Amino acid sequence: MGKSARFISVFFVACTLLFSGCSDDDTSPSESVETKEIKVGAMFSLTGDWSSLGKASQSALNIAVENINSYFASISSNIRIKLVIEDTKLDTTIALEKIKSLAAAGVRFIIGPQSSKEVAAIRGYANQNNIIVISQGSTAGTLAIPADNIFRFCPSDSLEGAAMARLMFNEGMRSIISISSMDAGNLGLQKAAEISFKSLGGFVTTSSNYNAGLTDFSSLLPVINSSVQLQIxxxxxxxxxxxxxxxxxxxELFKQALSYPDLYSVKWYGSDGMVLNEKILSDTAASRFAEMTKYPCPTYGLDLSTKYKWEPIVTMINNEIGFQPDAFGLSTYDALWVVALSYLSNNGSDNFANLKKIFVQTADSYYGLTGATVLNNAGDRKFGFYDYWEIKKQNGVYNWVLTGNSN
Structure with missing residues (x-):
């Protein structure tokens, strides 16, 4: 712990290097030393569903790798991190193919994938082949398993579900109709929210859930509408x-729901899978439904006490991809730093047993953009609080607007 604990200050060194305008000459002292290249994999949805998180994560990693390598050069370390980023399209089959190709390339650490269904699909392979997976977006409680090779730099669904239940109850809801896509992450969030809402004294109706990727809701919407009418x-x-x-x-569900007045007469609540989604903003009908129903969506929140750390990075990412990243996306920046510092602490060795042990120790002592990265016994982020975003029309344009927060 002693050796890794001193690396907490590394972030500040990296920021100094980044914002003082590092040039190629800055790395010259280490050029005479043979470079040890460490490949770190990344698996994001860059062109499929939830690509907003994938793009933000990719941008955050690209900034992180520059900062890390600049820092390593400044301390005359010969270690250099090389990213190998793959597009999974949020598809489990592709995710399994990508982890196999990354393993063949000698990768020991993979940041991502971002969904629980993908993590579940690759978990067995990661455990069998000594690969550490660090997801920035998987929240399913079913994947909170001690001693495996799956780590998650975001809180599990139990924390988000409880936070959403408190929000709904505090806003006066006493009866909710619950709907979910049938994938592990969303079903986990649904279950956690339902349990917490009931514990507060609320009533829950679980409506018919739907297959992931469904586009025709003509059969489901009448069922939801009937449930809403009954509860009203x-x-x-x-x-x-x-x-x-x-x-x-x-x-698509929101667009089709506009045909049911009772559905937009009540308030709707969302999950982290849609928060800050850019696609919905370009769809006038869906955005109108979201605004009419308020539709607050939670995202793992950023600690305002670390604003001086994350604000410059948020600005850089926003300038590159055209929208602000949330804490899920920024956690990939912290994840790469923890991986890099683990290799540095292990003298560049890829001995898996040592790396895994040092990785956990480093995570428990690191304090980065998203705050303390302390992990619980299942390897998930131990602490977290949430920001709530709603879609509002401003100057004729729909945007996501921060409307509240909670822990």
Missing amino acids: SSFGKNEVGVYIAGFDEVI
């Missing part, structure tokens, strides 16, 4: 809400 008759519109955990398919 018992509780009144102001105490009835709809909770939906899903991905991009929510956009």
